[in-house]
Amino acid sequence: xxxxxxxxxxxxxxxxxxxxxxxxxxxxxxxxxxxxxxxxxxxxxxxxxxxxxxxxxxxxxxxxxxxxxxxxxxxxxxxxxxxxxxxxxxxxxxxxxxxxxxxxxxxxxxxxxxxxxxxxxxxxxxxxxxxxxxxxxxxxxxxxxxxxxxxxxxxxxxxxxxxxxxxxxxxxxxxxxxxxxxxxxxxxxxxxxxxxxxxxxxxxxxxxxxxxxxxxxxxxxxxxxxxxxxxxxxxxxxxxxxxxxxxxxxxxxxxxxxxxxxxxxxxxxxxxxxxxxxxxxxxxxxxxxxxxxxxxxxxxxxxxxxxxxxxxxxxxxxxxxxxxxxxxxxxxxxxxxxxxxxxxxxxxxxxxxxxxxxxxxxxxxxxxxxxxxxxxxxxxxxxxxxxxxxxxxxxxxxxxxxxxxxxxxxxxxxxxxxxxxxxxxxxxxxxxxxxxxxxxxxx
Amino acid sequence: xxxxxxxxxxxxxxxxxxxxxxxxxxxxxxxxxxxxxxxxxxxxxxxxxxxxxxxxxxxxxxxxxxxxxxxxxxxxxxxxxxxxxxxxxxxxxxxxxxxxxxxxxxxxxxxxxxxxxxxxxxxxxxxxxxxxxxxxxxxxxxxxxxxxxxxxxxxxxxxxxxxxxxxxxxxxxxxxxxxxxxxxxxxxxxxxxxxxxxxxxxxxxxxxxxxxxxxxxxxxxxxxxxxxxxxxxxxxxxxxxxxxxxxxxxxxxxxxxxxxxxxxxxxxxxxxxxxxxxxxxxxxxxxxxxxxxxxxxxxxxxxxxxxxxxxxxxxxxxxxxxxxxxxxxxxxxxxxxxxxxxxxxxxxxxxxxxxxxxxxxxxxxxxxxxxxxxxxxxxxxxxxxxxxxxxxxxxxxxxxxxxxxxxxxxxxxxxxxxxxxxx
Numbered sequence: 120x121x122x123x124x125x126x127x128x129x130x131x132x133x134x135x136x137x138x139x140x141x142x143x144x145x146x147x148x149x150x151x152x153x154x155x156x157x158x159x160x161x162x163x164x165x166x167x168x169x170x171x172x173x174x175x176x177x178x179x180x181x182x183x184x185x186x187x188x189x190x191x192x193x194x195x196x197x198x199x200x201x202x203x204x205x206x207x208x209x210x211x212x213x214x215x216x217x218x219x220x221x222x223x224x225x226x227x228x229x230x231x232x233x234x235x236x237x238x239x240x241x242x243x244x245x246x247x248x249x250x251x252x253x254x255x256x257x258x259x260x261x262x263x264x265x266x267x268x269x270x271x272x273x274x275x276x277x278x279x280x281x282x283x284x285x286x287x288x289x290x291x292x293x294x295x296x297x298x299x300x301x302x303x304x305x306x307x308x309x310x311x312x313x314x315x316x317x318x319x320x321x322x323x324x325x326x327x328x329x330x331x332x333x334x335x336x337x338x339x340x341x342x343x344x345x346x347x348x349x350x351x352x353x354x355x356x357x358x359x360x361x362x363x364x365x366x367x368x369x370x371x372x373x374x375x376x377x378x379x380x381x382x383x384x385x386x387x388x389x390x391x392x393x394x395x396x397x398x399x400x401x402x403x404x405x406x407x408x409x410x411x412x413x414x415x416x417x418x419x420x421x422x423x424x425x426x427x428x429x430x431x432x433x434x435x436x437x438x439x440x441x442x443x444x445x446x447x448x449x450x451x452x453x454x455x456x457x458x459x460x461x462x463x464x465x466x467x468x469x470x471x472x473x474x475x476x477x478x479x480x481x482x483x484x485x486x487x488x489x490x491x492x493x494x495x496x497x498x499x500x501x502x503x504x505x506x507x508x509x510x511x512x513x514x515x516x517x518x519x520x521x522x523x524x525x526x527x528x529x530x531x532x533x534x535x536x537x538x539x540x541x542x543x544x545x546x547x548x549x550x551x552x553x554x555x556x557x558x559x560x561x562x
Numbered sequence: 563x564x565x566x567x568x569x570x571x572x573x574x575x576x577x578x579x580x581x582x583x584x585x586x587x588x589x590x591x592x593x594x595x596x597x598x599x600x601x602x603x604x605x606x607x608x609x610x611x612x613x614x615x616x617x618x619x620x621x622x623x624x625x626x627x628x629x630x631x632x633x634x635x636x637x638x639x640x641x642x643x644x645x646x647x648x649x650x651x652x653x654x655x656x657x658x659x660x661x662x663x664x665x666x667x668x669x670x671x672x673x674x675x676x677x678x679x680x681x682x683x684x685x686x687x688x689x690x691x692x693x694x695x696x697x698x699x700x701x702x703x704x705x706x707x708x709x710x711x712x713x714x715x716x717x718x719x720x721x722x723x724x725x726x727x728x729x730x731x732x733x734x735x736x737x738x739x740x741x742x743x744x745x746x747x748x749x750x751x752x753x754x755x756x757x758x759x760x761x762x763x764x765x766x767x768x769x770x771x772x773x774x775x776x777x778x779x780x781x782x783x784x785x786x787x788x789x790x791x792x793x794x795x796x797x798x799x800x801x802x803x804x805x806x807x808x809x810x811x812x813x814x815x816x817x818x819x820x821x822x823x824x825x826x827x828x829x830x831x832x833x834x835x836x837x838x839x840x841x842x843x844x845x846x847x848x849x850x851x852x853x854x855x856x857x858x859x860x861x862x863x864x865x866x867x868x869x870x871x872x873x874x875x876x877x878x879x880x881x882x883x884x885x886x887x888x889x890x891x892x893x894x895x896x897x898x899x900x901x902x903x904x905x906x907x908x909x910x911x912x913x914x915x916x917x918x919x920x921x922x923x924x925x926x927x928x929x930x931x932x933x934x935x936x937x938x939x940x941x942x943x944x945x946x947x948x949x950x951x952x953x954x955x956x957x958x959x960x961x962x963x964x965x966x967x968x969x970x971x972x973x974x975x976x977x978x979x980x981x982x983x984x985x
Contacts, residue, residue, distance in 0.1 A: 127646035148639045149592060149619040152600040154612045169984045178658040180575030180689035182567075184602030187938045190571060191972040195915065197985045200567040204690060208662060216565065223563040232985075241596065241659055245628060273596035274625045274659060311979045337984060482597075484619050484643050550612060551975045556605060561978035562985055 132485035137474020139466060142458045149484040155506040156556040157521045158431055159310045161238070161271055161286045162188035163557035166197065167310060168290055170233030170339045174221050175271065176201040177240035185238075185271070194562030197232075199224040203242065213248045218256050225261060233339035234265035234293055241274045265293040280360050287361040290333070296369035297346035304396075305348040306332040307365070307373070308358025311525040311559055318389050318528030319352065319376050322401050334525075350395060354378050355522060356434055356459060377461060378435050378523040378531070380442040382407060385528045406529035413536035414446045421543045423449045425501045427493070427512045429481065430455035432505030432520040437462040437469070439504070442532065444473055451501075452493075453478045454508050481507050502543050504535075506553040515546040521558055563895065569915040570894050573876055574731055574935040577655035578603045579693030579781060580685055580700045581618050582729040585610060587763045590617045590649035592640055594665065595657035595689075597622040606938030607693075609735045617649060628659055637673055644678045650763055652682040653700070657689040681707060692892070693731050693935055694851065694877030697781025701726065701757070705788040708763060713770040713793040722752040723815060724772045724789075726797070727782030728759050731935035732851050734945045741949035742778070745802050749812035757782065774798060774818045776811075780852045780879035799853060799881050804861030804954040833880050838896035842887030845870030847901055849909035850933055854948070856883035858908055858931075858957070865954040866961075874900055908957070910936040911967050929960035930967050940970035
């Protein structure tokens with residue numbers, strides 16, 4: 120069935136990158152949600168905690184998305200709900216429903232979970248539900264279970280801390296202070312295990328450090344053992360608050376090693392890590408030249424094929440685009456709705472060098488009307504980096520990259536070059552792949 | 563404990579039912595809720611989202627707007643979008659927080675209509691009722707508003723029907739709608755309008771050209787009642803699922819033209835007798851949308867000779883199809899109780915999780931019939947075409963072979979990062 124939809128003013132959802140003045144370049148209007156679903160949500164991220172059990176308390180429509188997410192990654196055995204009804208809003212008994220509902224669920228579980236993550240929703244905060252009382256009572260009833268207070272509060276997206284940041288805070292909140300092990304370091308915030316070949320982890324492993332990454336923990340005791348680490352490292356901005364909280368609560372210092380694609384920044388950051396731990400600076404030349412060679416090899420294969428990049432692929436997607444343009448790749452478009460402040464340098468570089476490259480919104484209502492056939496204009500030969508870029512360009516050649524895929528530094532650049540070559544040479548079933556919610560998640 | 567959902571899922575919500583009905587009609591449909599909440603509908607409840615354009619949006623409600631009651635932003639955003647896209651109508655639905663704020667959805671729609679000149683609807687949904695409730699809201703309003711008071715002339719001399727309540731939530735996109743059309747055409751009955759898969763707003767406005775309405779799901783009961791009141795159009799409730807029903811339904815449609823329709827009962831059933839405390843013990847249980855479930859019962863009883871067949875209706879409407887011993891509930895506790903002595907269950911595969919311990923060893927049977935409004939997209943490849951005489955054999959096969967659906971469609975395409983299970 121074809122529906123006649125009149126096309127809106129597309130100039131309002133696309134801007135030349137050189138003209139971007141604001142880190143949120145598009146107005147807040149009605150929002151579109153494109154079918155690309157690879158990013159992990161709050162229903163996925165807690166699954167990396169071994170033995171964790173989620174209980175959501177909310178309205179049916181709010182919970183449908185999370186329960187079906189759990190069902191899709193075969194995680195229903197780690198998931199329950201308490202449904203709010205209209206009478207609960209009027210009665211003022213939200214605390215009782217919460218406590219008794221969670222109690223009933225835990226008591227009927229076949230297996231005792233190591234930790235339980237109850238999720239409050241927006242409604243609890245607007246009703247001023249006594250969250251502290253709820254957790255005091257639950258902890259008293261189940262002293263053998265760790266409770267992580269979690270929130271599903273999408274109306275609070277623009278508050279001091281976003282729901283995604285709060286999720287990261289919650290999931291590390293049951294790590295307790297242990298005697299410090301000066302040879303143990305934690306990676307904080309990644310859903311996919313951070314690659315051990317990354318420049319930072321390679322440095323640590325070469326120097327005999329134990330690297331603890333929740334994504335690699337398979338027993339709850341390993342999660343608890345993270346309390347002994349002498350340093351927390353994070354690379355995703357959403358994990359910053361979590362690290363701040365860990366420092367305040369159990370005294371673990373932290374360091375930010377962003378997923379940058381800038382050579383000098385990588386070297387500076389890895390050296391910073393070495394300084395923090397009192398290690399010798401590594402010789403970056405070899406890693407740098409491996410990255411250069413990988414990019415040159417990829418360019419030799421990919422040539423002038425148009426490349427489109429989205430914000431899902433990397434928190435520093437502007438910096439990634441710059442790297443590729445500097446190495447001769449033909450970047451023709453970027454897809455994003457916001458830019459992080461630490462991309463300011465790359466943005467300035469674009470203003471001076473490639474100001475006309477289009478920057479397109481993915482969520483503005485007009486995004487529904489993109490042609491989604493750009494790849495067709497090039498005989499299907501368009502390479503996308505990120506699932507949203509794949510959807511909006513209509514290509515079958517794409518790197519299914521989400522939050523950097525745990526790849527860091529020069530090693531990450533070499534990996535990207537290889538993944539681009541592979542994507543160029545091999546088609547993917549775009550429709551099937553990008554609609555998987557929480558790519559890589561399992562129970 | 564009531565309201566606790568320990569092992570099951572939830573049904574598609576009222577506002578998603580509205581989206582689903584309106585999806586193909588070219589209108590501007592706005593869910594008044596927080597950013598991100600639209601992905602539930604788009605991902606799990608709307609199989610057309612990837613391939614068929616439709617203007618289903620979310621308002622992006624934020625905390626400040628809640629506290630300050632900033633309806634102006636919603637109105638203004640809708641007017642901006644409407645000015646650029648010229649939709650034939652605008653619909654706004656409410657999620658939980660607007661309900662909590664007592665947002666006047668109908669008042670909002672009036673303001674929007676005044677400002678844009680475009681027919682606008684405000685639906686006081688609550689995000690807690692099922693898609694059946696939302697479907698009835700929208701069918702009622704749509705037909706009241708767009709069907710002229712004066713009945714249009716008949717389209718042709720052939721007997722014709724409107725199909726009411728057809729959405730992917732109950733029929734998916736696996737061939738049921740096509741099979742329904744074929745069945746009617748083969749029976750010498752023309753389809754005037756298939757509401758709302760494969761029809762236009764103009765065709766809906768011309769619903770009065772048909773002779774009879776066929777109520778295909780409980781989503782459209784109010785729509786059938788509106789057309790009966792407006793034009794005196796009779797309606798027939800049911801689906802040609804299986805041999806017996808396929809033989810009978812076309813005759814029922816023909817009889818409805820000349821005689822009283824099958825809804826001579828009161829317009830609203832008294833559903834109090836279908837509370838869980840009155841449930842039947844043992845027997846075969848079907849769980850699902852009531853028109854579908856009643857059709858499966860008809861097939862089991864008449865084609866396969868089974869007796870003692872009962873229905874659990876999780877939606878808000880029974881459409882006069884329930885029998886003594888049947889239950890209207892979506893409470894997990896009630897469902898568990900009903901199924902505790904069942905000899906066989908026909909339901910979405912997720913309901914396997916609520917079966918009593920040891921049910922397999924006791925010889926209890928379970929036939930998987932995935933339902934998009936319940937388990938969403940994840941078992942779509944295993945949804946049967948339940949329209950037509952062939953459904954009898956499909957159902958018999960499901961009951962005999964006891965084939966279990968293994969890994970779901972989405973997980974088949976996923977590549978887990980973790981090396982082993984974490985629970």
